[in-house]
Amino acid sequence: MNERILRVLDFQKIIERLSQHAATSLGKDLAAKLKPSTDIEVVKQLQEETDEAAQVIRLNTPIPLGGISDIRQSIQRSVIGGVLSTSECLAVADTIYGGRQAKEFVENLDEELPLLQDVVAGITPLRPLELQIKSCIDDHGQVMDSASEKLRGVRSSIRTHESRIREKLESYTRSKSNMLSDAIITIRNERYVLPVKQEYRGAIGGIVHDQSASGQTLFMEPKAVVDLNNQLQELYAKEKQEIDRILRELTERIAEEEGFLTENVRLLAQIDFMFARANLARAMKASRPTINNQGIIKMQQARHPLISMDQVVANDIEIGKTYTSIVITGPNTGGKTVTLKMVGLCTLMAQSGLQIPALDGCEMAVFEEVYADIGDEQSIEQNLSTFSSHMTNIVDILQHVDDKSLVLFDELGAGTDPQEGAALAMSILDEVVSRNARVIATTHYPELKAYGYNRENVINASMEFDVQTLQPTYRLLIGVPGRSNAFEISKRLGLDHTIIERAKSHIGIDSKNVENMIASLEESKRQAEKEYEEAHQILLESEQTRKQLEEEWNQFDQKREELYKKAEEKAEKALRNAREEAEMIIDEIRKMKTDATLKEHEWIEAKKMLEDAQPKLSTKKKAKQQATTSEELSPGDEIKLLTVNQNGSVIEKVNDNEYMVQVGIMKVKVKRNDLQLIGKPKKTYEKPLATVKGSSYHVPVELDLRGERYEDALLKLEKYVDDATLANYPKVFIIHGKGTGALRKGVQDFVKNHPSIASARPGAAGEGGSGVTVLEFR
CATH class of the missing domain: 1.10.1420 (MutS, DNA mismatch repair protein; Chain A, domain 3)
Structure with missing residues (x-):
């Protein structure tokens, strides 16, 4: 990049702001030397460094760079045999300390910062040299008594x-x-x-x-x-000699570490420079651009970097994809030159590794050269007019421009006869566009309003003007050429209506048609932008609602699964306890060696009844797997019709893939894949009967009297003992509970004089303990 373009686009002012964000003289020196690069890989590397430093800054943990200074001259003096002063030695120690602090800071970060971590990896701590200097010289630069x-x-x-x-x-x-x-x-x-x-x-x-x-x-x-x-003077002389000896020894140690110290200084300067660029980006509310070499510039809500954020108007600008040139028309003071400089300055910043003041997602191209003809650069000494000055620059640009160039023309063709100037402007644009350069040009000439409609790769644009307030809005309108507002402004300022109408009569039909077309385009664009904003807002709200519903549904689904799981665990626990208790009872009865012992197949049937009593517990996942199974269904099977989420039962099988089912009052024929088996019909089993002399009594082996009144309990006990005697049971279990003990005492008093009862004892540990009385018959 030539120095002239850096001056014209005020790049030096960006450098001055960048230097203010450097923490050390080393970083300020690198900032002052910053120039845009034309190597895309170098630019990407610089942008990546800036972004990594910006990530650290976003953590609100500033990197410690205190105490670091430019000690390169001191290092060189130590190498050539000079003796460093106490302040120079102390600066070396402080720089070593600062480098060590920066290294530890970066290494302790949780973020993945490969470039920054690679830089600090090259810093050598040099802790022994730092301690040696600090043990000889205090913080005020005085050699301490303890030095020797x-x-x-x-x-x-x-x-x-x-x-x-x-x-x-x-x-x-x-x-x-x-x-x-x-x-x-x-x-x-x-x-x-x-x-x-x-x-x-x-x-x-x-x-x-x-x-x-x-x-x-x-x-x-x-x-x-x-x-x-x-x-005393002799002692002073001895003191000075000893101090000189100590400083000479420290200088020699510094000279020995010259290579490490010089490299440390270089790396610390690079770190400070990286964070200076990141701090500038934060101050500008800038973002990292995506870098390309296809000449594509795309910025949303881009701002001029040197204009205060409370005054600047942000604009969207895009060039390089569907068109390579933009022609901006419109009146003066509308912001055309500011927009032109903004694009050029943001390009230079991006190619220097600086982030640009625009929204995230911006794209910037790397150009070999940026050319600009901006402002009135006439020279009185060279006796050049405004037009001659512009033509001198343009001639130089046309000698070098190619497809890797960005060209900025301000008021192209100005300073001469309007008709000739317009023709010349179109011819110059044709030449630059034909070389596939990226071009942004501003002009006053109305002839160029139709230029974008008649040329490929060219688009018109204008700066919006509010006729109501008679003020420019500084908004860039891509695709809409600027139109004259002279009549509207004159009318609002009070010019006589007849004069305005007479002036309009002097305007050609073509000019009127063009103005009407431009007005229509402006109105259409404004309407389209308004509708786009409304649609975009509705889209954002819909997306937010969708995300909220998804989140709530997921929470509900998760809560339901948790409740299902807890219910199943509770049911399984209850079944397990019941099964264990039933097994204990069965084992206890089986041990009874009496004539009333049941046959083995009856025990098997009873156990089968217990197993069938267990409910079919299923999770969502199991249900889905079961819905797709090809298990054969039988009449009477309980099913769920998945298409309507209703339960029913199978009536009959129609064919291999269809069944007739009953769902509520409806009978329907459905395919197998739409049916989910819930359960098979339970088989009924008769309870074991106690047979006595050809009669059958359904007598349980236990009687539960808990909760009964005392008199009612004794009546039930008397009847039960008679039935158990007829059933020829060897023993039975009377459950009275522990409570106050009154019911237990009543049972014991009853059985003492009963002729059929041989003995009565409290239940064992596995039989219910003192809450049960076991009666054995004669």
Whole structure:
């Protein structure tokens, strides 16, 4: 991209905003050097980096980049033998720390960020070097006593000498304060001195190091402290030598890690640059574009990046698929130039790895060159007119334009005779369109309104104008050419009606037809947009309702299945308990070795009755599987007719695939696939009979008296014992429950004197315990 196009489209202002979002001087330096790329793979890589950084920002966890600075010059000085200052060494340590923090931050993120993770993988922590520097230099850039044993000792001696000097000088301030201008101890030429009055110079004695502006005060070093000050200066020199040695040692260590440090700085600059681009996208409410090399631009609700969001008007624009050129017509101040610059600037931003201010789903193309002829660039020095200036640019563009170019023409053909300018504009457009370049041009010429209808790959557009308010709306209308609003504006401003009608009579029939066609198109487009919005809103509401119904149905279906499952589990548990209890009773009776023992086939039939009593439990899944089975049905089988979801029974089989069934009061013939077997008719079994002398008594082996009144219970007991005696039972079970014990005592009192009862005992653990009394007959 040439520098002129970057200047014309204000790309430098985008760079300035980008630099403001960089956290370090390293990131600001990369931002300042940013240029659009023409390599589609490089552009995709940059967009992917920006998107990954944007994902991190969306987590509201800013990456820590504090303390990082540009230490490249310091690294180079260490390599060529220079000795770094304490602040330079500290900057190296802080940058190492900042790099380590950034590396750990990215590695601890849960998101999949392959590019960002690949960058931080190259950062070398260099923890030992950081600790070595921090153990020698404090946060204020001062070499600490702990840097070496020698430095500790020298500084201890310095403090001792300073203390001795102050003690001696303080004796002067106490005893000879009248000879001093002020009773203080100060320093001149790195030596401790006293402010002595001029007239007492001889009385104090010593070396004069300075005097006041008036000459009345001399800063003197008394003879008593000269030797101590000399010794102190020697210690200062030793301290400096030791500090220089420590810094030289640290510099050598830094030089040893030159390769890792330089690479760390490069990677940290790249990270900061990535997050600067992402922060700019967030500030602009921008989105990531899909990049292509087919010359396709498609943006919805795109905004000019440099216009405040509360003032800019968003527009939809598309070029490169069904048409390659757009001709925008309409009056001045309607927003044509802003739209032109917006497309060009968004293209440069996309090719620089920056996201663009438009809705998600936008597409941007990578162009080899972006050409623009925008604004009045006439040169007084070159004695060029407006038209000549435009033609100079256009000639240069036509020499280089091809199918990988984006060309932006503002007011094409302006600055000369309207008829010649319009003809020239159409000819230039024909040439550029023939080269398959992507072209957006603005013009005033009415002759170009019909241009899009007569050329392939060209479409008309205009900037909407509100005649009621006499203000442009800045909305781009694709497919509708701009029309003159001079008559309507003049009428609203109060121009006489007869003058307007006379002016209209001077307009040719063709011009009137064109204006009427444009007006009709504008109205149709507005109506279509309104209906589209209404239909889109209805679609969104319908989709929301459908999703809500699906969600509620799924919840209902899930709840129903859960209830089915719980009911089946409860029923199965009850059946299991009943079966176990029945098995215990049967086993207990079978153990009785008496004449009343039932035959084995009777036990089998009783067990079969128990099994048949179990209901057929099924889930939804089982029902579906059963509905498709080809199991043979028999008359009397209980079925469900799936087509009407009603239960019924089989009357007869018609053929291999059809049955006559009874559903309610209707008899219908249906196919087998529409029938679901619910169950077979249950067989009836007679209870075992107790036979006595040819008579049959239906006498159970147990009597349940629970809930009976005391007198009624004894009457039932008396009758039952007589029946059991006739049935020739060896023993029976009287269930009276535990309760207060009154009913149990009444049973026991009754059986004591009964002639047929041999004994009575409480039930065993498996027979009901103390809630049952077992009677054994004679």
